[in-house]
Amino acid sequence: MSNNVIIFDTTLRDGEQSPGCAMSLAQKKRMAKALASLGVDVIEAGFAAASPDDFNAVASIARDIKGPTICALARCNDHDIREAGRALQEAEKKRIHVFIATSPLHREHKLKMTKEQVVTKAVAAVTLAKSFTADVEFSCEDALRTEKDFLAQVVEAAIAAGATTVNIPDTVGYTTPTEMFDTIHFLKTTVPNIKQAIISTHCHNDLGLAVANSLAAVEAGARQVECTLNGIGERAGNCALEEVVMAIKTRANHYGLDTGIRTEQILPSSRLLSAITGSVVPRNKAIIGDNAFAHASGIHQHGMLSHPETYEIMRPKSIGRIDTSLVLGKHSGRHALVDKIKELGFDTASEDIERIFADFKALADRKKHITDADIEALVFGQSSTGPWQLAQMQVTSGSGDTIASAAVVLVGPNGSEHREAATGDGPVDAAFKAIERAIGMEVHLEGLSVNSISEGIDAQGEAQVRVRYAGQNFHGRGTSTDIVAASVSAFMDVINRISRQMAKAS
Numbered sequence: 001m002s003n004n005v006i007i008f009d010t011t012l013r014d015g016e017q018s019p020g021c022a023m024s025l026a027q028k029k030r031m032a033k034a035l036a037s038l039g040v041d042v043i044e045a046g047f048a049a050a051s052p053d054d055f056n057a058v059a060s061i062a063r064d065i066k067g068p069t070i071c072a073l074a075r076c077n078d079h080d081i082r083e084a085g086r087a088l089q090e091a092e093k094k095r096i097h098v099f100i101a102t103s104p105l106h107r108e109h110k111l112k113m114t115k116e117q118v119v120t121k122a123v124a125a126v127t128l129a130k131s132f133t134a135d136v137e138f139s140c141e142d143a144l145r146t147e148k149d150f151l152a153q154v155v156e157a158a159i160a161a162g163a164t165t166v167n168i169p170d171t172v173g174y175t176t177p178t179e180m181f182d183t184i185h186f187l188k189t190t191v192p193n194i195k196q197a198i199i200s201t202h203c204h205n206d207l208g209l210a211v212a213n214s215l216a217a218v219e220a221g222a223r224q225v226e227c228t229l230n231g232i233g234e235r236a237g238n239c240a241l242e243e244v245v246m247a248i249k250t251r252a253n254h255y256g257l258d259t260g261i262r263t264e265q266i267l268p269s270s271r272l273l274s275a276i277t278g279s280v281v282p283r284n285k286a287i288i289g290d291n292a293f294a295h296a297s298g299i300h301q302h303g304m305l306s307h308p309e310t311y312e313i314m315r316p317k318s319i320g321r322i323d324t325s326l327v328l329g330k331h332s333g334r335h336a337l338v339d340k341i342k343e344l345g346f347d348t349a350s351e352d353i354e355r356i357f358a359d360f361k362a363l364a365d366r367k368k369h370i371t372d373a374d375i376e377a378l379v380f381g382q383s384s385t386g387p388w389q390l391a392q393m394q395v396t397s398g399s400g401d402t403i404a405s406a407a408v409v410l411v412g413p414n415g416s417e418h419r420e421a422a423t424g425d426g427p428v429d430a431a432f433k434a435i436e437r438a439i440g441m442e443v444h445l446e447g448l449s450v451n452s453i454s455e456g457i458d459a460q461g462e463a464q465v466r467v468r469y470a471g472q473n474f475h476g477r478g479t480s481t482d483i484v485a486a487s488v489s490a491f492m493d494v495i496n497r498i499s500r501q502m503a504k505a506s
């Protein structure tokens with residue numbers, strides 16, 4: 001048996017059947033081009049008889065996309081099959097895919113056909129499809145809810161009529177991995193002519209088992225997997241191409257199989273599909289989600305810095321992602337912080353890492369997204385560490401007649417506590433006055449500016465304060481996500497510089 005698993009992509013057919021994923025002709029062609037370059041073996045381009053647009057999409061992809069086999073779906077009736085054949089006329093390699101439901105539920109309630117009628121229809125459809133192309137796929141819709149002996153009977157008849165691929169779809173995502181394995185194994189060991197066709201699997205994700213079931217089918221001997229990018233498709237979707245392909249690649253030691261997919265093109269293709277359909281991939285989606293190669297906790301980040309395989313089973317480049325991301329946040333540790341500081345070009349040996357780390361943790365408790373600019377701000381942070389510390393501050397402000405006021409608690413050089421309050425022209429002015437009173441020092445404010453130094457609604461503000469005291473100019477700097485806190489931090493910086501200078505002079 002071949003070691004190659006044929007990747008049959010049905011993003012443009014079953015994928016397009018998912019609500020909200022309809023694509024224009026131009027979008028389908030763009031996607032088909034991306035799928036060809038991704039290296040899929042078969043592109044199911046659509047259901048030619050469904051509408052003039054579908055017909056044109058299949059015909060146009062058949063004409064222009066070279067490389068993969070182009071496939072069109074058809075019910076087991078003459079009209080659908082002739083439309084499929086007509087649409088595929090110009091394809092370099094073409095396949096007609098005919099299907100009919102085989103399960104008792106579908107036979108009795110939907111098709112209103114007996115078992116014999118289903119077999120007759122299947123055989124006639126495969127026979128007609130063969131007059132357009134040698135490459136004919138037959139699917140037993142709802143195969144996994146079909147009586148096993150009848151399933152074997154239909155498969156045998158379809159192969160005898162010329163089907164070169166027999167597809168065993170779990171149309172409603174009902175089966176389990178062991179049940180799928182057993183079904184494929186049963187067909188392999190029961191259907192006398194089974195070796196004349198490739199066994200295919202087509203799994204839906206209603207119970208979240210589409211990829212697991214597809215892999216079970218492969219383990220039992222299926223050599224074609226039908227799948228879609230991003231797992232789009234009817235209801236909960238189809239087997240996700242990126243997941244099944246990366247499972248086969250990453251666990252080659254287990255499956256001993258290969259696909260022809262150029263896996264570095266997975267992410268760009270997936271992003272193209274998201275852009276076209278407007279359907280956002282969840283952050284935690286395997287392989288392609290934003291978090292799939294992101295690490296936010298300190299212990300994992302330390303592991304990743306020591307050896308990438310500690311917490312990653314595949315490399316981001318293998319799916320077309322630039323790199324792993326170590327996301328700095330409240331769960332990060334010193335290793336990741338130091339790594340980021342180095343990456344930003346600072347000499348970590350000469351920085352006070354403990355001080356930066358403490359400031360970083362305090363910031364991360366307040367701010368969800370820590371940016372590079374935030375880290376730079378922390379490294380540049382206040383160089384003064386005293387002698388005055390702001391222990392508490394409360395400010396009130398408002399519009400109209402509200403008087404801005406501030407209350408502060410400062411801890412002085414010998415640990416003494418100083419409490420003061422003041423009113424002012426706004427909360428910053430009130431806070432500065434309260435601090436001056438608490439310390440017993442009056443400075444002349446020459447300038448105050450606040451700039452945003454990182455991005456987003458929770459951006460860090462950097463405040464710069466210029467004051468004159470005893471005939472000299474002093475500068476202070478402070479950062480915070482809160483502009484009053486940033487201004488007060490800058491004022492404390494300046495107060496401390498003055499205090500240290502006075503202490504040195506005395």
Ligand SMILES: CC(=O)SCCNC(=O)CCNC(=O)[C@H](O)C(C)(C)COP(=O)(O)OP(=O)(O)OC[C@H]1O[C@@H](n2cnc3c(N)ncnc32)[C@H](O)[C@@H]1OP(=O)(O)O
Pocket residue numbers: 014017047049050051074075076077099100101110111141171234
């Ligand atoms: C599991 C799957 O994904 S199957 C593919 C599903 N995809 C689609 O349905 C998308 C494209 N479909 C369409 O545009 C339309 O359904 C069309 C044009 C194909 C058919 O439209 P209509 O002729 O109005 O029929 P409608 O869709 O309402 O009903 C389906 C008919 O096909 C019959 N049918 C369903 N499956 C098959 C089959 N595999 N082989 C033969 N006949 C079938 C049904 O019994 C029903 O027949 P009836 O009209 O004689 O009662």
Ligand SMILES: CC(C)C(=O)C(=O)O
Pocket residue numbers: 014073099139140141142167169170171172202204
């Ligand atoms: C047409 C068939 C293969 C299908 O999409 C299904 O059964 O889910």
Ligand SMILES: [Mg+2]
Pocket residue numbers: 014169171202204234
């Ligand atoms: Mg399907």
